Every structure is written in structure tokens, then in C-alpha cells.
Amino acid sequence: MVNKSDEIILKGRLNGNQKNRLVKLLDMMYSPSELAGEIGFNKRQVYRVYIPLGCPHEKDSKGRHWINGEDFRNWIIDLYQKRVLKHNEAFCLTCKKPVRMISPERKQEDRLFYYLCNCPNCGRRIARIITRGKPIDDKS
Ligand SMILES: [Zn+2]
Structure with missing residues (x-):
């Protein structure tokens, strides 16, 4: 999920x-x-x-x-x-704020693409949906 x-x-x-x-x-x-x-x-x-x-x-x-x-x-x-995320951020529900994604893994579930990473503050596993047409820039 x-x-x-x-x-x-x-x-x-x-x-x-x-x-x-x-x-x-x-x-x-x-x-x-x-x-x-x-x-x-x-x-x-x-x-x-x-x-x-x-x-x-x-x-x-x-x-x-x-x-x-x-x-x-x-x-x-x-x-x-x-609540507006930068391209390299995901929202952590434990910290209740956007956090920087550190070496996110790119995942796919059916036609849904998302990044998985751990929150750098609390370690919670967080995901960010990759919006179609707006891929996250990996260079940062
Ligand atoms: Zn967190």
C-alpha cells in the first residue's frame, strides 16, 4: 500500500x-x-x-x-x-513536514510510479508519487 x-x-x-x-x-x-x-x-x-x-x-x-x-x-x-513540495522532497506524516529525499528508490506498481525513501529525521518509510509528466529531477 x-x-x-x-x-x-x-x-x-x-x-x-x-x-x-x-x-x-x-x-x-x-x-x-x-x-x-x-x-x-x-x-x-x-x-x-x-x-x-x-x-x-x-x-x-x-x-x-x-x-x-x-x-x-x-x-x-x-x-x-x-504543503507545497519541492522536487526533491516528500511529505513525512510523522514529522508533519516536507523532508528531503535521500537516495530514493524508484518503484512501480501497475501504472503508478513512485519514489520510496526513509525520512532523514525519523526514519519512517515514505513514498512520493511521481506525477505523470513531472518526473523528479535526480540530479540534486
Ligand atoms: Zn519523519
Whole structure:
């Protein structure tokens, strides 16, 4: 069973329209429903996805969440960028970050091509699917 390490679909990833709306966010505190309204997602996504993933927020004395618009924008852009792999990287699910592939083995399973290597940090066996038409450059 191949771990499709570079095909992680990050829950809560914003689509193009939602990303364009990020610029509207100001350096002020938003409630989850205000933030959801500005960007155009369901406010439950804030509680179920963003806060568990480490979205910067504050809680007031009544237990309500407040999120700074600029902090949210920077945080979500950064989160998204971390999931973009360079040509010589694979995503390690243990380290939860892209890691450099050291002497990967090229494998084939039916029509699926992938690289197998060990994570240089934790040793976990990780795979990266070779996207058709975008082979990984072995020279690096
Ligand atoms: Zn690792």
C-alpha cells in the first residue's frame, strides 16, 4: 500500500476565491462567524479544522474565540505553503513536514510510479508519487 505522501488534501485549504478574499482581512479581532463570513467558509471549519491545526486565536472571559485577521491570513498562507513540495522532497506524516529525499528508490506498481525513501529525521518509510509528466529531477 503506497502512502500518497504528496497528495495530502489539507482539510480547510482555501479555494481561489477564498484566497482572494484574504486581502480584506484587517488587523482587528474577528469572531469565527465574522471571519467565516469574510472569507466564505462555514464557521464550523474554524472550530473543527483551523483551531486544531494551530490557528492563532484568543479566548475571552466568556470562552468566545477571537481571531486577528492579519494573523489568520499570515498563518493560513504559511500553512498552505508548507504543503507545497519541492522536487526533491516528500511529505513525512510523522514529522508533519516536507523532508528531503535521500537516495530514493524508484518503484512501480501497475501504472503508478513512485519514489520510496526513509525520512532523514525519523526514519519512517515514505513514498512520493511521481506525477505523470513531472518526473523528479535526480540530479540534486
Ligand atoms: Zn519523519
